[in-house]
Amino acid sequence: MSIHIVALGNEGDAFHQDNRPSGLIRTYLGRSPLVSGDESSLLLNATSTVARPVFTEYQANAFGNVKLVVHDCPVWDIFDSDWYTSRNLIGGADIIVIKYNVNDKFSFHEVKDNYIPVIKRALNSVPVIIAAVGTRQNEELPCTCPLCTSDRGSCVSTTEGIQLAKELGATYLELHSLDDFYIGKYFGGVLEYFMIQALNQKTSDKMKKRKMSNSFHGIRPPQLEQPEKMPVLKAEASHYNADLNNLLFCCQCVDVVFYSPDLKEVVEAHKIVLCAVSHVFMLLFNVKSPADIQDSSIIRTTQDLFAINRDPAFPGAKQESPGNPPLRVIVKDAVFCSCLSDILRFIYSGAFQWEELEDDIRKKLKDSGDVSNVIEKVKCILKTPGKFNCLRNCKTYQARKPLWFYNTSLKFFLNKPMLADVVFEIQGTTVPAHRAILVARCEVMAAMFNGNYMEAKSVLIPVYGVSKETFLSFLEYLYTDSCCPAGIFQAMCLLICAEMYQVSRLQHICELFIITQLQSMPSRELASMNLDIVDLLKKAKFHHSDCLSTWLLHFIATNYLIFSQKPEFQDLSVEERSFVEKHRWPSNMYLKQLAEYRKYIHSRKCRCLVM
DSSP states (O other), X not given: OEEEEEEESOOSOTTOOTTOOOOHHHHHHHHOTTXXXXXXXXXXXXXXXXXXXXXXXXXXXXXXXXXXXXXXXXXXXXXXXXXXXXXXXXXTOSEEEEEEETTOHHHHHHIIIIIHHHHHHHOSSOOEEEEEESOOXXXXXXXXXXXXXXXXXXXXXXXXXXXXXXHHTXXXXXXXXXXXXXXXXXXXXXXXXXXXXXXXXHHHHHHHHHHHHHTTTTOOOOOOOOOOOOOOOOOOOOOHHHHHHHHHHHOOSOXXXXXXXXXXXXXXXXXXXXXXXXXXXXXXXXXXXXXXXXOHHHHHHHHHHEEEEOOTTOTTOOOOOSSSOOEEEEEOOHHHHXXXXXXXXXXXXXXXXHHHHHHHHHHHOOOHHHHHHHHHHHHHHTOOTTSOOOOSSGGGGTTSOOGGGSSSOGGGGTTXXXXXOEEEEETTEEEEEOHHHHHHHOHHHHHHHHSSSGGGTOSEEEOOSSOHHHHHHHHHHHHHSOOOOSSHHHHHHHHHHHHHTTOHHHHHHHHHHHHHHHHTSOHHHHHHOOOOHHHHHHHHHHTTOHHHHHHHHHHHHHTHHHHTTSGXXXXXXXXXXXXXXXXXXXXXXXXXXXXXXXXXXXXXXXXXXXX
């Protein structure tokens, strides 16, 4: 049995460091008749290889065979440098001694401000002794004159020490010197009293544990181990903005071409992207009428900046293929037209990187008035009808989300015929869509619409093996970068569709949705639900959803007692059954031990303390 004492604070006199006697703890250990051990064997780590040990450790024997371990820390910065060790030592202390010098107010405040808050957090019915060491050099009351500071606060009064002891419920001692009387009888008597109390408490606790263990007559209940940790599914980062931004540079599915006032081609673009962020382009491409918008500034901006040319003998046009040639738009403002490529790049990136746009325009236009004029026109293009132009301060919008997430978003065009250039036929119904978005967001559709396939030249495209609801959810993800399946079954159907079109991030979203739904179900609902978890596992494996299939195997093993009672459990393959049996929870060994323990308890006709 051992007693652990932690001593905190510096009892030395800061003003008289030269002939300072040995410390309080070391003096007591060296002189007390109840402590055995010579002077050289007390100090354990003063010559340690550690440059600045957190505590000075003393070891000795008290009361004959009781091991006494004392950790002494005089300096707070050393204590604070290794907080983990310091906290553990205080938490395991049987007695705490706080010491300071009455002539050194700095040491007192170090104890009060630094050590005391730490001790209060870790204190758990541990006796505390506060030792005020030394004789006060100035016993008279200090001068109260506000201009006199010669001796104010040089000594720590008895009142301050008693007040500190009250805060901790501690025993307060004043040791005028470190002689035999104050160390051996005064401080030693109090310390040895608390040492005896600690020994009695430890002996009592030990007897209680022994009595508790004996009550089982040598048979203890089995310990239920924790289930294995489920595999962690890592989500894939979104590349929505990058997909739409790359659409501007790949020049696929272009349906509008902008020309300068002198009829020279400037840049190619896509109506669907432009209309998604601007009512000016909605009005220009007849998506909305002036009556729908009812905002004179937007109507005026459209008329002043752009004009549509439908002349078949247009001199600046390229040799266009028959069918649906790109719409020709002439930019009337030559200054605005010179910055149009930068403005479109700004719009395709989400229309929120204002500082980059301003820098690009300033590089092209030397006149500050022209720069301001172009910026104001961009603001008018992005204005919301009927609202005051809230884009006056561009920098406040620098950190916000792109405009795809606001009211004029691509979701406005989902499953609507406006600007649609392809129609999917599913289960006898049609779903309109836009090639530019499909090409930008899905590599399989990009290859389908731009390769030597029938779909590249066809407007009506049949879709097989997918329901209309699932395909609409798939298109919703392509248009908005988000989806919300109605349940586990629809999420699995959407995962299959995503695997068919090789959209990996949508697969991960569906996997995460299925996992979240299953994890949130209580055991009673898992036992009564009609969902075939083994069928879900086989579909995940068939459609190369490795993360989901691995997670489902662990889920079946963790809920072994539920799923093993279901008929579909027999459909597991030999390899899958072997995995589940190996990782099952609770384990077969635990169930056998529990059955034996219950049998023993009932045979003894005694009450089980656990069950």
